[in-house]
Amino acid sequence: xxxxxxxxxxxxxxxxxxxxxxxxxxxxxxxxxxxxxxxxxxxxxxxxxxxxxxxxxxxxxxxxxxxxxxxxxxxxxxxxxxxxxxxxxxxxxxxxxxxxxxxxxxxxxxxxxxxxxxxxxxxxxxxxxxxxxxxxxxxxxxxxxxxxxxxxxxxxxxxxxxxxxxxxxxxxxxxxxxxxxxxxxxxxxxxxxxxxxxxxxxxxxxxxxxxxxxxxxxxxxxxxxxxxxxxxxxxxxxxxxxxxxxxxxxxxxxxxxxxxxxxxxxxxxxxxxxxxxxxxxxxxxxxxxxxxxxxxxxx
Amino acid sequence: xxxxxxxxxxxxxxxxxxxxxxxxxxxxxxxxxxxxxxxxxxxxxxxxxxxxxxxxxxxxxxxxxxxxxxxxxxxxxxxxxxxxxxxxxxxxxxxxxxxxxxxxxxxxxxxxxxxxxxxxxxxxxxxxxxxxxxxxxxxxxxxxxxxxxxxxxxxxxxxxxxxxxxxxxxxxxxxxxxxxxxxxxxxxxxxxxxxxxxxxxxxxxxxxxxxxxxxxxxxxxxxxxxxxxxxxxxxxxxxxxxxxxxxxxxxxxxxxxxxxxxxxxxxxxxxxxxxxxxxxxxxxxxxxxxxxxxxxxxx
Numbered sequence: 001x002x003x004x005x006x007x008x009x010x011x012x013x014x015x016x017x018x019x020x021x022x023x024x025x026x027x028x029x030x031x032x033x034x035x036x037x038x039x040x041x042x043x044x045x046x047x048x049x050x051x052x053x054x055x056x057x058x059x060x061x062x063x064x065x066x067x068x069x070x071x072x073x074x075x076x077x078x079x080x081x082x083x084x085x086x087x088x089x090x091x092x093x094x095x096x097x098x099x100x101x102x103x104x105x106x107x108x109x110x111x112x113x114x115x116x117x118x119x120x121x122x123x124x125x126x127x128x129x130x131x132x133x134x135x136x137x138x139x140x141x142x143x144x145x146x147x148x149x150x151x152x153x154x155x156x157x158x159x160x161x162x163x164x165x166x167x168x169x170x171x172x173x174x175x176x177x178x179x180x181x182x183x184x185x186x187x188x189x190x191x192x193x194x195x196x197x198x199x200x201x202x203x204x205x206x207x208x209x210x211x212x213x214x215x216x217x218x219x220x221x222x223x224x225x226x227x228x229x230x231x232x233x234x235x236x237x238x239x240x241x242x243x244x245x246x247x248x249x250x251x252x253x254x255x256x257x258x259x260x261x262x263x264x265x266x267x268x269x270x271x272x273x274x275x276x277x278x279x280x281x282x283x284x285x286x287x288x289x290x291x292x293x294x295x296x297x298x299x
Numbered sequence: 300x301x302x303x304x305x306x307x308x309x310x311x312x313x314x315x316x317x318x319x320x321x322x323x324x325x326x327x328x329x330x331x332x333x334x335x336x337x338x339x340x341x342x343x344x345x346x347x348x349x350x351x352x353x354x355x356x357x358x359x360x361x362x363x364x365x366x367x368x369x370x371x372x373x374x375x376x377x378x379x380x381x382x383x384x385x386x387x388x389x390x391x392x393x394x395x396x397x398x399x400x401x402x403x404x405x406x407x408x409x410x411x412x413x414x415x416x417x418x419x420x421x422x423x424x425x426x427x428x429x430x431x432x433x434x435x436x437x438x439x440x441x442x443x444x445x446x447x448x449x450x451x452x453x454x455x456x457x458x459x460x461x462x463x464x465x466x467x468x469x470x471x472x473x474x475x476x477x478x479x480x481x482x483x484x485x486x487x488x489x490x491x492x493x494x495x496x497x498x499x500x501x502x503x504x505x506x507x508x509x510x511x512x513x514x515x516x517x518x519x520x521x522x523x524x525x526x527x528x529x530x531x532x533x534x535x536x537x538x539x540x541x542x543x544x545x546x547x548x549x550x551x552x553x554x555x556x557x558x559x560x561x562x563x564x565x566x567x568x569x570x571x572x573x574x575x576x577x578x579x580x581x582x583x584x585x586x587x588x589x590x591x592x593x594x595x596x597x598x
Contacts, residue, residue: 086480
């Protein structure tokens, strides 16, 4: 079954202690869509400007991503630039240029409105809701978010949370949202805000799922070298929903394996700048790494 | 089979944002011995001063810990006092009084010298080696350490590493020892220093094992409330070696399950000040939590 993904489609300029890479394909929707595309057909909803390189359009297409919902607007593509510290755990934003995303008002192609799986990747909660308003009874809706929206659009975010099946956020965001300093304290409070499923990402320390079938805790896939972690969280949730969309049976039954496939998608993301590594990966590479992961965690 | 444990036997005065607890039973050997005692007979090697409370001797005995190797020396018991920050992830030492530990020269009872399992819990590497010198072909030797010894006794530590089967250390110590900032880079470098098995503790983020059968990654047991993490690492390695000593078959086959039992022992340790919670636990509580843990990580 197909996955509809809305989020940012951006150009990322990324500096690490070892290298500098300008104007890479980035954005939450780009990372999530490529990761999801290994498992299921993807429909992308986003906006790019006149400066968006044609080679990135080809790259989406190479991954079979449907672009009927990708708007091209007059003006510049959303551009983010950031810098990572030596250990890759902390980054700081150098510059943000909203460009065409500032006036984005997603209008979904008719065919998209019955997509069974919906990923509201990180973008303003008002836009996430506008997409949801146009959907016809989706089977499973996941929302991702970021600290910015907790700061500037918390009311919108809280409204959104009452309408989604799952919220994905990282540990510091979970702490901020619930004013606690412990993930396992934060989770029940987030459930009370709406989502039946809560997924907390902990970067190199893995992720936690909480839902009707209890909790699931998974480490990250061990990497000896992290080249660029930008988009790892988006790849995680993209791989997760892609795997769900491709799996038979109730979502509940497939969620843990989906978390593991998301974990593996995120690991590939970290091994190259932007989408450089992920776009060279095949489903076979992912399945092989999932098998490795099973060996790593079994006891 | 029995486990010989050498390390510090101390009095800990612990301050957290919520409470202050003076002169608790503490020390690496105390925590490790109690955790190991749930699984196997334990022989404790350490030194206490004249001020060591009789009730702590009774507490060791309640756990069936053999005290033939616990020396009582003139002077004061090793006393550590420290303070935790709000989120319990950082602590600072307020005061250290070495007392009788300063002139400790462990002399093992004859019966102890053939103990098959040996835990060199955190104490000066020179003392860890002195114990090892007296052992007769132990089956499996684990050494724990701390940042202090990396700073003031690195040469001794490096000598020790060539004589042990396993080194246990936390992630920041692994980084310091190998001058890397990535656990999975540090591990092969530590293997080169001697130990066939390397176990890196990551606190609330779990632990990693590397050895001849490959790597094993496990999360920590999820806790909603951490009362006092002092001794959690010692409880982890104590539970680990206790489980190994109680298990049939080659160590290699049992190590992953031993890691999980250590993880659970550490979780109980965190739920009370000092050994307050651990000493109220039974093997049944541990087994029940191991079953919960299995459900948490299976996919």
